[in-house]
Amino acid sequence: MVAFGKKLKERQIQEWQGYYINYKLMKKKVRQYAQQIEVGTQDRRHVLKDFSRMLDNQIEKIVLFLLEQQGLLASRIAKLNEQQEALEQQPDISQITQLREAYRAIGQDLLKLLYFVEINSIGLRKILKKFDKRFGYRFTDYYVKTRANHPYSLLQQVLKHVGLGAVIGAISRNLHELQEHQGSYLSIYDEPALPFQDPVVDSLKAAVDRVTHSTNFLNFLAQHALIMQEELPATTEERADDQRYHFMSLVLNLLNTFLYMVNTYIIVPTADDYSAMLGAPATVCGVVIGAMAVAQVFSSVYFSAWSNKSYFRPLVFSSIVLLVGNSMYAMALDYKSITLLLVGRLFCGFGSARAVNRRYISDCVPLRIRMQASAGFVSASALGMACGPALAGLLQTNFKIYKFTFNQVTLPGWVMTLGWLIYLILLWITFREPSHETEENNVMQESNAVTGPWENDALEKGLKQPLLLSSEGKQEDENADGECDGSEEAPEESRQPANSITSAYRLLTPSVKVQLLIYFMLKYAMEILLSESSVITSYYFGWSTSTVAIFLACLGLTVLPVNIVVGSYISNMFEDRQILLASEVMVCIGVILSFKFVNAYTVPQYVCSGLITFVSAEVLEGVNLSLLSQVMSSRLSRGTYNGGLLSTEAGTIARVIADGTITLAGFLGESRLLNATLLPSLFISVASIIATCFTYNSLY
Numbered sequence: 001m002v003a004f005g006k007k008l009k010e011r012q013i014q015e016w017q018g019y020y021i022n023y024k025l026m027k028k029k030v031r032q033y034a035q036q037i038e039v040g041t042q043d044r045r046h047v048l049k050d051f052s053r054m055l056d057n058q059i060e061k062i063v064l065f066l067l068e069q070q071g072l073l074a075s076r077i078a079k080l081n082e083q084q085e086a087l088e089q090q091p092d093i094s095q096i097t098q099l100r101e102a103y104r105a106i107g108q109d110l111l112k113l114l115y116f117v118e119i120n121s122i123g124l125r126k127i128l129k130k131f132d133k134r135f136g137y138r139f140t141d142y143y144v145k146t147r148a149n150h151p152y153s154l155l156q157q158v159l160k161h162v163g164l165g166a167v168i169g170a171i172s173r174n175l176h177e178l179q180e181h182q183g184s185y186l187s188i189y190d191e192p193a194l195p196f197q198d199p200v201v202d203s204l205k206a207a208v209d210r211v212t213h214s215t216n217f218l219n220f221l222a223q224h225a226l227i228m229q230e231e232l233p234a235t236t237e238e239r240a241d242d243q244r245y246h247f248m249s250l251v252l253n254l255l256n257t258f259l260y261m262v263n264t265y266i267i268v269p270t271a272d273d274y275s276a277m278l279g280a281p282a283t284v285c286g287v288v289i290g291a292m293a294v295a296q297v298f299s300s301v302y303f304s305a306w307s308n309k310s311y312f313r314p315l316v317f318s319s320i321v322l323l324v325g326n327s328m329y330a331m332a333l334d335y336k337s338i339t340l341l342l343v344g345r346l347f348c349g350f351g352s353a354r355a356v357n358r359r360y361i362s363d364c365v366p367l368r369i370r371m372q373a374s375a376g377f378v379s380a381s382a383l384g385m386a387c388g389p390a391l392a393g394l395l396q397t398n399f400k401i402y403k404f405t406f407n408q409v410t411l412p413g414w415v416m417t418l419g420w421l422i423y424l425i426l427l428w429i430t431f432r433e434p435s436h437e438t439e440e441n442n443v444m445q446e447s448n449a450v451t452g453p454w455e456n457d458a459l460e461k462g463l464k465q466p467l468l469l470s471s472e473g474k475q476e477d478e479n480a481d482g483e484c485d486g487s488e489e490a491p492e493e494s495r496q497p498a499n500s501i502t503s504a505y506r507l508l509t510p511s512v513k514v515q516l517l518i519y520f521m522l523k524y525a526m527e528i529l530l531s532e533s534s535v536i537t538s539y540y541f542g543w544s545t546s547t548v549a550i551f552l553a554c555l556g557l558t559v560l561p562v563n564i565v566v567g568s569y570i571s572n573m574f575e576d577r578q579i580l581l582a583s584e585v586m587v588c589i590g591v592i593l594s595f596k597f598v599n600a601y602t603v604p605q606y607v608c609s610g611l612i613t614f615v616s617a618e619v620l621e622g623v624n625l626s627l628l629s630q631v632m633s634s635r636l637s638r639g640t641y642n643g644g645l646l647s648t649e650a651g652t653i654a655r656v657i658a659d660g661t662i663t664l665a666g667f668l669g670e671s672r673l674l675n676a677t678l679l680p681s682l683f684i685s686v687a688s689i690i691a692t693c694f695t696y697n698s699l700y
Helices: 004-011 014-019 023-039 044-089 093-135 139-148 155-160 162-177 199-211 217-225 235-244 247-265 271-277 282-306 312-331 338-350 354-364 367-394 411-430 436-441 443-447 471-481 501-506 510-531 533-541 545-557 559-573 576-594 603-631 643-668 670-699
Strands: 399-401 404-406
Touching: 014 044, 023 044, 023 093, 044 093, 044 139, 044 162, 093 139, 093 162, 093 199, 162 199, 247 312, 247 354, 247 367, 247 411, 271 282, 271 338, 271 533, 282 312, 282 338, 282 354, 282 510, 282 533, 282 643, 282 670, 312 338, 312 354, 312 411, 354 367, 354 643, 367 411, 367 545, 367 559, 510 533, 510 576, 510 603, 510 643, 510 670, 533 545, 533 603, 533 670, 545 559, 545 603, 559 576, 559 603, 576 603, 576 670, 603 643, 643 670
Parallel strands: none
Antiparallel strands: 399 404
């Protein structure tokens, strides 16, 4: 990781050099403050006042220059408008062409100005984060709230860039009016989705998207995926992404995600019946469902490593293994073999290519649409989670072809076999392997990225490291962030991605470990709820497979609406940390309400408690991954052992343990299964709440 100060210097427009944030000076001041407080020569109040004044001066310098440049661009547009009015009286094709090129030239200059805002915004956020880490003080919250909400705010110009939006609007409108398609009386204000879109306007919109750091539904969804979002992409990197991008390949990548989630949950409503038909207890469904997760623990690692060299071959291998695994699962009934059933599910887990799906979006999708692709990844997962049980509910038939049985327990396997066969054919015909020469040429640039996917949220958000760091702790902190003085470079090994699970674990700070514990807890609670649903509802309520399937499908369908509400509204009203703690408490309440306290256990109690647990866990997952993306070391943003792999492994291990708990608790009898499986959920949820409160108290 190259120092931000050095990268800032390299990326500066030379004629504007004196107007950028003086990151090196401010970083040096932060170290001086730390030393002065440590030896007692300076008090905290004076440090806060002095640092605030320095920040105000830096922002004022940036904003005044920004306003000056906006005025120059506006003057150029005004002169072009006069020429355009004259051309309306006497149209001339050559002059119209020249006028359009002049507007495009202004657009290119505006792109430079947007990049100026972007790089200064990142520098401002990084220096605020560094100050908070050194002093354990929520200075960022104080500074942003007091400055951004002030009627004479200069910070608003950096955060909202309203004036730049007006210039973009003027360029877009005039280019639209000068297009060759004459005779239309519509303007861009009458029809926002007009088919004409000049390339320079596309570039301006992409730049604005990068500069904008407000929370919205798309960002909230994308953070579920933990997919790389470069903050300072080089122009060459953007062109390389465009060369490697292939729309149908992206669609096939998302289709793989969807089919795998359908494959995971399609057997849940019938796994207990299948186990019973093969002579095993119904509670063995926990092992049947969990076998896929056990294999996924290992497949995530080798698929993540394989995606360093290819995307096509891992996806082909995944499809073949899943095709074989589902065939084995479907044939287990005719061969009367529980072993064949479990081996089939293990094969399905060994075919989990979610690491490849994430990596493809991170490496091969252009930055301008990477957020949409990341949100598509999460949406495909949520849709597959809902469609799996719903599809199982429709497969209520019984017939034989040759010697193979097709009924409610085997049809999920046969349907998925057919689905993966069709997918394999489409993959072979349509998928285009991206050029890995381009990736190798840019690998050094990628490793030198200023920040990883862990710093994509709003300026004022993020967990901070506690108290003053020791000299050793300071060095570790700077190595983790990939920063050093502008005149120095971090040691070579400090820039490299983790090369093993052990080295990746060493990069985890206490706050990251708490976030992973929370992720483990919510996945455990959700897996207990979903995997034992068929056994519990059959024992207490006599539900049929179709009823269980409808219940699970309804739970799955809540994912996107909940994310819309949280991403668009709740996250704008409360801090992520507040939503996190509230969601943890609600998960705990849902678990408590699920217990069977008296002899009667009713459908309303089960459905309401299950809904509270599931919805709260969904909210918790989104907010938790959002915070995790901010506090994870940037060294975990690339390589085989990346942050996405760590979170996937934490969630998968939680599912394995949860499914194993169901099978072990089954030995106590179905009457005790519910409470026996809920007790560990309650213990883990309480432990995560305590860990969260303890961490926040120590940080703040």
